[in-house]
Amino acid sequence: MIVSVREAHRDDADVLFGLAEDFVVTFAPSRSAFDPALVDIVSKDDAKLIVAEVDGEIVGYCLGFDHYTFFANGRVSWVEEITVKEAFRGKGVGRILMENFEQWCRKRGSKIVALATRRAAAFYKRLGYDESAVYFRKLL
DSSP, X not given: OOEEEEEOOGGGHHHHHHHHHHHOSSSOOOHHHHHHHHHHHHHXXXXXXXXXXXXXXXXXXXXXXXXXXXXTTEEXXXXXXXXXXXXXXXXXXXXXXXXXXXXXXXXXXOSOEEEOOSSOHHHHHHTTOOOOOOOOOOOO
């Protein structure tokens, strides 16, 4: 199986929305909110939205951002969302997406890559990530 990674485009909206619907557990994705968010994200310099394809089919995506901080003396990066279609999990697609995102982070000078997860800790540990903090949230 050959996996290719590319930048996401607005034309990918239908597939990306379907993947987001399968991924999200806290909120029910709304297409009326998704479409303008996609337009904004693909136009931003500090956002990275990539898709993984197998035989021309989008089978996963990764969305992340970077920004400056004081604590790291520079940029840090955050993975907001990463998902792979169930039939393609465990086949290296997620690893390839993360490696691609990490390359972008290095090029931008990020000092760390961080993320929150409830279901995939073992996956991130295999990629060399360490548990670092407790994640808190407040719904607004």
